Amino acid sequence: MEDKRYLTFALGKGRLAKKTLQLFEKIGITCEEINDEKTRRLIFVNEELKLRFFLAKGPDVPTYVEYGAADIGVVGKDTILEEARNIYEVLDLGFGKCRMCICGPEHAEELLKHHEQIRVATKYPRIARDYFYNKKHQTVEIIKLNGSIELAPIVGLSEVICDIVETGATLRENGLMVLEEVCPLSARMVVNQVSMKMEHERITKILYDLKSMIQE
Ligand code: PRP
Numbered sequence: 001m002e003d004k005r006y007l008t009f010a011l012g013k014g015r016l017a018k019k020t021l022q023l024f025e026k027i028g029i030t031c032e033e034i035n036d037e038k039t040r041r042l043i044f045v046n047e048e049l050k051l052r053f054f055l056a057k058g059p060d061v062p063t064y065v066e067y068g069a070a071d072i073g074v075v076g077k078d079t080i081l082e083e084a085r086n087i088y089e090v091l092d093l094g095f096g097k098c099r100m101c102i103c104g105p106e107h108a109e110e111l112l113k114h115h116e117q118i119r120v121a122t123k124y125p126r127i128a129r130d131y132f133y134n135k136k137h138q139t140v141e142i143i144k145l146n147g148s149i150e151l152a153p154i155v156g157l158s159e160v161i162c163d164i165v166e167t168g169a170t171l172r173e174n175g176l177m178v179l180e181e182v183c184p185l186s187a188r189m190v191v192n193q194v195s196m197k198m199e200h201e202r203i204t205k206i207l208y209d210l211k212s213m214i215q216e
Contacts, residue, residue: 013058
């Protein structure tokens with residue numbers, strides 16, 4: 001048999017990685033070691049299937065895939081939109097569902113309606129800019145934060161935020177609400193553009209198996 005090269009997967013660390021590995025297991029792609037929470041190893045190999053897996057920070061996954069350091073990646077749609085890398089988005093994995101929304105206190109709704117010059121705090125400046133400038137044609141000031149975005153309108157840093165809403169609990173517990181929806185989000189599979197051609201058969205088979213599992 002000809003020697004296959006390794007297909008490398010980059011998985012966004014955290015909740016998505018766990019669900020991804022559970023889904024992969026269902027189609028016979030296994031990697032026991034990666035589930036060991038105590039290990040400090042960074043890369044995991046399935047010799048039999050010639051597959052390699054590594055965990056990376058979510059925003060780095062599209063970078064690894066664009067440069068071909070990973071053939072395939074699994075990451076949230078939010079990260080794909082924000083990073084805007086040259087990669088193929090090939091499959092919606094159907095989990096990690098949430099929404100990108102403009103949120104704030106109730107009274108901020110008026111500011112949005114009347115296209116006032118407001119401040120928008122967000123971890124996703126590209127998504128926020130695209131939404132306000134290209135879709136709403138509203139001039140805003142975008143303030144980049146790295147987490148706990150809901151704090152911004154509470155302490156007066158911004159009027160609204162552009163952030164992920166999953167259950168809505170964080171908003172509710174902080175007296176904020178969804179004012180506008182930007183787009184729905186979920187976990188997606190992405191593929192390097194050259195790998196898609198060079199490893200077409202293997203990648204297509206994985207996609208086919210995943211699709212049939214997701215539809216069940
Ligand atoms: C995300 C997001 C919201 C929260 C939404 O934050 O930024 O804060 O989850 O979830 P909910 O609607 O179910 O309350 P994350 O926990 O990823 O941490 P972060 O604040 O560091 O971004």
